[in-house]
Amino acid sequence: LAILIGLIYMLSRGIITWHIPLSIIVTVFAVTGIMHIANPAFASPVVEILSGGLMLGAVFMATDYVTSPMTHKGQLIYGVAIGLLTVVIRTFGAYPEGMSFAILIANAFTPLINNYCKPKRFGAAEGSKK
Numbered sequence: 485l486a487i488l489i490g491l492i493y494m495l496s497r498g499i500i501t502w503h504i505p506l507s508i509i510v511t512v513f514a515v516t517g518i519m520h521i522a523n524p525a526f527a528s529p530v531v532e533i534l535s536g537g538l539m540l541g542a543v544f545m546a547t548d549y550v551t552s553p554m555t556h557k558g559q560l561i562y563g564v565a566i567g568l569l570t571v572v573i574r575t576f577g578a579y580p581e582g583m584s585f586a587i588l589i590a591n592a593f594t595p596l597i598n599n600y601c602k603p604k605r606f607g608a609a610e611g612s613k614k
Contacts, residue, residue, distance in 0.1 A: 491543045500547040503559035504566075508542040509533060511567025519575070526575070538570065541583035551591040558594075558601035565590045 494500045516532040533539065546552065546566055553562045566586045573582025 487539045487543050494543075494547075500543075501556065501559065503556050504547050504552060504563045505542040507560045507563025508538070508546060508567045508570070511564045512538060512571055515568065515571045519571075532571070532574070536574075536581040537583045541570075541587055542566075545584070546587050546590075551594055553594055553597045553601060555598070555601045555603065558597045561597050561601070562590055562594065565593065 491505065495502060512532055513529045516526065517529040519526040520528050527535075542563075546563070553559050566583075569586035569589055570582045573579060573585055577585075579585065
């Protein structure tokens with residue numbers, strides 16, 4: 485409940501955008517949903533989202549200004565990467581909680597994501613001569 489209140493407060497004040505938290509949660513829900521449908525021995529998507537530090541990491545840790553991408557497209561890619569890595573680490577890794585490791589790994593790729601999602605520069609003609 486406190487995490488939800490914090491999310492609503494930060495979204496309403498414009499401190500964070502919805503791109504990173506929502507993309508993490510939707511990715512984890514979709515991937516674990518597919519896994520649960522394929523094999524019911526896997527936990528349900530709701531259990532995966534509400535267990536461990538997923539909500540805390542998605543709302544407070546992954547949205548850090550310094551380590552998250554600048555553009556909205558980059559933030560969506562970053563969130564999907566964190567969601568996928570979290571599911572992989574939780575399911576196949578030695579640790580039951582993979583959120584913090586997923587954020588650290590995705591942080592290492594933030595400069596690459598920023599470079600890929602760099603907006604096109606306007607105001608200069610391509611190939612112009614001085």
